[in-house]
Amino acid sequence: MIKQPILEMINIKKSFPGVKALKGVNLRAYSGEVMALLGENGAGKSTLMKILSGVYKKDEGSIKINGKEVEIQGIKHAEELGVSIIHQELSLLSNLTIYENLFLGHEITSSMFKLNKNEMIKRTEELLKKFDFNISPKTLVKELTVGEMQMIEIIKATSKNSKIIVMDEPTTALTDVETKKLFEIIRQLKEQGVAIIYISHRMEEIYEICDRVTVLRDGEFIGEELLSNVDKEKLISMMVGRKLEEQFPYRKANLGDIALEVNNVCMGKKLKDISFKLRKGEILGIAGLMGSGRTELAKLIFGEYKKTGGEIFVEGKKVEIRSPKDAIESGIAYLSEDRKKEGLVLNLTVLHNMSLANLKRYEGRGFRINKEMELRDCEEYTKKLSIKTSSPYQIIKNLSGGNQQKVILAKWLLNSPNILIIDEPTRGIDVGAKKEIYELLNELKAQGKAIMMISSDMEEILGISDRIIVMHEGKISGELTREEANQETIMKYAVGITN
Ligand SMILES: Nc1ncnc2c1ncn2[C@@H]1O[C@H](COP(=O)(O)OP(=O)(O)OP(=O)(O)O)[C@@H](O)[C@H]1O
Ligand SMILES: [Mg+2]
Incomplete structure (x- = not known):
């Protein structure tokens, strides 16, 4: 049986002044699966994901969620459609606390205008615990290390009950232990039927956590494959358009003082x-x-x-x-x-x-x-x-x-x-x-x-x-x-x- 994708982005085009970032790209994502999105620096991965999450408007192409065509109007609209994203660049507000960042735009209120701080702090505590993250919800974000900020972004994106979660290079600032934790969470999300789109330049991660792969090159769609059907060499050549003969070119040292x-x-x-x-x-x-x-x-x-x-x-x-x-x-x-x-x-x-x-x-x-x-x-x-x-x-x-x-x-x-x-x-x-x-x-x-x-x-x-x-x-x-x-x-x- 052929699996139906929960998300289909078809023939997406996007230009910036002087740059054709996307020249007709396709991407699908499936419930309960992780789709890797691969390509060289500048290939268009983040741009495509910013279109999906409502940061940019596409120039052309169509997007279907659950088979229904949608016109994504903005960030809030994308969230309502069940899409959340962990951005490549950090996007937390550094002068706010962890719990304020987590509930930004989704604040819990007790009466008409009153914020229910205690409830937000309590829920934040629960979320932090789920990630074995031992820190007070009232800590200011600017006091965190880059890795910790990244963890908060991840917690934020995974706590919204989204159907589609985009992770744009989530592990670049994480320790090995934190990365393991993230992979555990990804496995749980898969079981819950969430579709994940995962961007990374680390090949081992791709093979560890992803089910399928989509490759972009220079704004073009190169292909979608089941990961079990492509080895590392094949993937690299899809990405760079040629074979990389020697990945680690060693030259003998001529030692001095x-x-x-x-x-x-x-x-x-x-x-x-x-x-x-x-x-x-x-x-x-x-x-x-x-x-x-x-x-x-x-x-x-x-x-x-x-x-x-x-x-x-x-x-x-x-x-x-x-x-x-x-x-x-x-x-x-x-x-x-x-x-x-x-x-x-x-x-x-x-x-x-x-x-x-x-x-x-x-x-x-x-x-x-x-x-x-x-x-x-x-x-x-x-x-x-x-x-x-x-x-x-x-x-x-x-x-x-x-x-x-x-x-x-x-x-x-x-x-x-x-x-x-x-x-x-x-x-x-x-x-x-x-x-x-x-x-x-x-x-x-x-x-x-x-x-x-x-x-x-x-x-x-x-x-x-x-x-x-x-x-x-x-x-x-x-x-x-x-x-x-x-x-x-x-x-x-x-x-x-x-x-
Ligand atoms: N706001 C913008 N204005 C102008 N050009 C942009 C803008 N955003 C992206 N670009 C250009 O679009 C192209 C695609 O960029 P994008 O960030 O999508 O690449 P990427 O595949 O995510 O790369 P990386 O692996 O380095 O993160 C690049 O040439 C980039 O310079
Ligand atoms: Mg990027």
Whole structure:
């Protein structure tokens, strides 16, 4: 028997000034199933989902819910039709509390105009509990970490009894434990007959949680398949339109002097007696579970945190790094994992977002900015990282999520630091562009830069590191050469088994 879709979007078209974002796209979703929506950065995934959730109006095409044609008028109307969405960019109000955000627009009232605060707080408590989320409903959203905000978005979207739930890259900021929790909730929602549309650049997730897949490429509909009928290679080639020969292009290191030396560094209970050396021309992979202290270590070296013991040497000289400014002056750059929270001025152009942190580079005579060089750099990196933008003068908030991330990456690469610490470099980046980022890191390495790469992506760590350090509970639990390293040994060290 052929299953009837609860949702059908047929031949959807949508243009923005200078961009045909959707050129006639189809998408179906089925009750009790998860439909993966895949495609490269800028393919049109979020745009299609914003049309479904009433944020944008389509130019052409038709939408049917339960076989009935609907004209979605706006966000509220989409919700009434049973659609809810977890947006890729965070959309909570940061000055409100958790419970106020959860009930925004659906406030519970006790009499005509009186809000029933206690009831909302009580229900919020129940929802938080369902997710094992131990936090007061009265906490202000701005006090949460990005991951926690994402959890609140997820709770919000799943608490409305919707028939169709869209999840646009829900796990990019989540820990492994939170991701597991989300998958459990997804399984429950499936049992209740909810149809889910799931966007992610993480292939393992797709195969773990999804039933079918729809692929878009450059605003076009490429196909819909049962996931059991397509393997990873096939999916990648549907997405990028060609075969990706070597996903992890490794280049042999040509090691130089020691660029960074960390000796017995401690930070309270968070980091304990950390020692390692990083050479010029080397990519040092830092593996470990979330919470093992990798990001703390990076932030400490970058001067965002203070050490409580130990020494740091840059090119053989002892340094006291008290702030990120000191770090930058010592030739250290840090690309943080919290790219949703920092790094971009949304109302500025692609060009200015790239050059802002690097104004020194463009200082011409008499403090005039060397505009030609600024533009040349921007064009070069747009090409190198295949950033999808209609022009260097496009306002950055109009770029797709993944392309915004590439701009942040370009900004730091342009800074050409001698020591680059990079935290989860390819999160939210599509498979094709990932490879381009690896090529770029290889190029930096060949230029003699020293790179420390924190990553939770095991294949990535194994694929492009020259050497790997594994962290566990604030300590280095193991060090492996590229030749020694494999998934098993890394996992063993990551959970603290050291023999
Ligand atoms: N408001 C807007 N104004 C102008 N262009 C836009 C706007 N929103 C999206 N675009 C463009 O439409 C195209 C599709 O973007 P979309 O955000 O749908 O991509 P995506 O598939 O979600 O990518 P990602 O994986 O990076 O999130 C991109 O070229 C993007 O720059
Ligand atoms: Mg998107």
